[in-house]
Amino acid sequence: MSDARRRIGFVVCLATMLLAVLDQNIVSAVTVPIARDLDPAHGVDRIPWLISTFALAATAALPLYGKLCDSLGAKRVFLGAVGTFLLGSVLCGAARSMDQLIAFRALQGLGGGGLMSVTMVVIAQLKGPDERGAGKGAGIGGLVAGAGMALGPVVGGVLADHADWRWIFYVNLPVGLAVLIAAALVLRLPRHGVRHRIDFLGAGLAAAFSSALLLVTEWGGREYGWGSPTILGLAGAAVLLLVLFLWRQATAAEPLLPLSLFRDRTLRTGFAVQGLVGVAMMGSLIYVIVYLQLVRGIAPTAASLFMLPMAAGIAASGLVTSRLGTRAPSQKTSIVIGTGCAAVAMALLSTNGPDTDLWALRAELLLLGIGFGQTLGQLIVVVQRAAPPHQLGVATTGVRFFQTLGGSLGAALFGTILARVYAAHGPGGATSAIPRLTGATRARAAEAFSTSVGVVFLCAAALLALAAVLAARIGSGRGVGEGWGGR
Template structure:
């Protein structure tokens, strides 16, 4: 039975609910960043800061694992049900995070929250596309909106998180999601009426499970290697072998599955291969730079969490501004590849400048470097997805877009863990012999030595991030020029729906 048509007021309410969900998703990816130190100090004063990478990675990893499944679930049971389910899981995880009594519990509940969070963006875009289609409107420029929404979320998320950590309780970082999420659920349930374009297709659960197991093993190697276990230990070597085996099994599954979550045929196209690699490197550098600039400001410069989060506003301004400018230039004929090369070059320079930050560096200079970083990343967010969409065959447009975002979220999870390893190793070599968690409790000479060691460690973190972006710059320069969008081919309803999800 076809759903009843939506009235203009119902459509407006549903649209507002979708926009609130998108903002909620972007905010929650960043809101924890500014409060990592207060959270660690409260739940685990001894080792809490050292476990921050897992607190960040748990959400990203869970979202990464869930992401490829959401498009297929929309085909099987309909976008509205999947949307409501994703929001409900996200809210359950938020409530449990607020009630967590240990870092272990918080990390586990953050992963549950990430499973729902993986659908907040992707499924919401399916709903938005269907709302626009029902209203007879075309979608907006994804690259421009990507930069604007990401910039707004990156600015507001840490600011809200820092303010709650400084003036209320860090648990409200998670509880604040509940009233907004409940309002979204009620509004969507009452006003959202979407066509049920469902198709009986298999869901590649084994492929998703193999991808999750591979990513988890790889993260354990980067987290435990050299700290909890020696690199040559049986545990690390075993995990490395397990990761290699799981990757091989995943690739075999994708080559043989009737409905793979990552068709290997996409990897045979040089531009698509390049866009996937670039998205992975972008996720790695972007997440690591945000987390560790906030840690640097709080631990090395003594800046309160709220004040530290304000340093992301210049970055947000840069991202939003360049998103609008690049949209205008694109309409005048500038190619997507041009923005990718320019963006990677600008981000590389900004991260290299951040690597020179010391205990006496002008804070206005750091704000300028964050603005420059925003100008770089703002040219990449959305543009890399557009690059994949311009290149992919029409019948694989949806899976190409989903794959691009999959690589970005996987890069985000791995980047946080890898940079955390760099920070811990360098600090151990140059600090007073304790962990970074002890810096706030030290006094006198020991504190001075600890801060010096931490600044040296952040130097290598940003230098590593600059190296990641330099590699991205090399890949972007080597990208072959696009011959233009692939001519349209017969497209199944499934491809159209998934394309709407991520485009």
């Protein structure tokens, strides 16, 4: 490909990633209007399915996408993922019932699972083996993804206030069609001469394990008690399916997620760090906005604007890190500093109370974004640099898989911690009742909720500190520092 084609290809990839992340987060801001429009009587009770169905489908498809990239070539898989996502978007916008919308969100999720992960593979192939260690493409991709996560609720709130909710799906079409056409005309990516066999049994086991685990995190403590037969049964099924998946990967001729990847210290450490970062990001994005709404009484759209300092921090530090490229002391140093900086920001967030100055909160979120901006994307660069060329797809989607599972487990973990702490310190009742309380009872509830959120942020800070320690152990042999040489 010519330099001009490569530059256009990078722009296409960044637009695709922004589209994927915005769509995943934008729906959370308009779930109530959707439920009231499609099912006034029972729609609100089905909102969790509206959110979780997309995540279930996207996560279940991730391991298969990696193998398909290594077998069929990244361009074909990329075009298929974008096409599936756009078809799902059209159908979601045209849905006339909650049942239809939930089903179409699953189809959209199947495509959405490939938008982020396959795009990272395309970026790596656009750069070529000798350039993958520089971090410029994937580093910018990581900051675009982080900024999209922070801006998604803002865009959703604006559309909810000034347009019909169906436009959150229809708005994908012009951008998505432009991406599809440009990718088809511009991309010229390498294809391996050997045709790989697809481990469909392994893909099915991975999908079943992911679905069972995500259902445990979505339903546990909300729809069903943690000790209920439903949750215990799903947890047992998840463990059994994980064992069967690992057995299949150890015995299959061409496994979906080769266990040999975990023998490389750089790869297994990168997977672990990405999972921990996924847990922490889930906590910051969800519970900061919840704190602002329930404790400070700020409207949803206005509360989402507090994510802008975090997005600015991600963009600024991500751009600096990606432009430094190989001139930085090392990508490992960037990841260690980034996770450490994010851990400090989370610890500061844990000290906020009902009367904390909101500008101090914005400064803490800016610091958090600066930390994440040095980490997002760089982890993917490190993993891609350490992976063998013929396993680039499975290694890249593996990073995304662990981040998604980490985020889901984090939601369950933090939700349980918050509920337990609030029950011990609050005036009784659910946290959703706080806005209706008055006088001393509301003051006590706000203080208890602040304490509960503070414990959540302290847990996130501890996990990020652990991530920094693990990042310091990332190898510098076959991974960072020596490129894609012999293994």
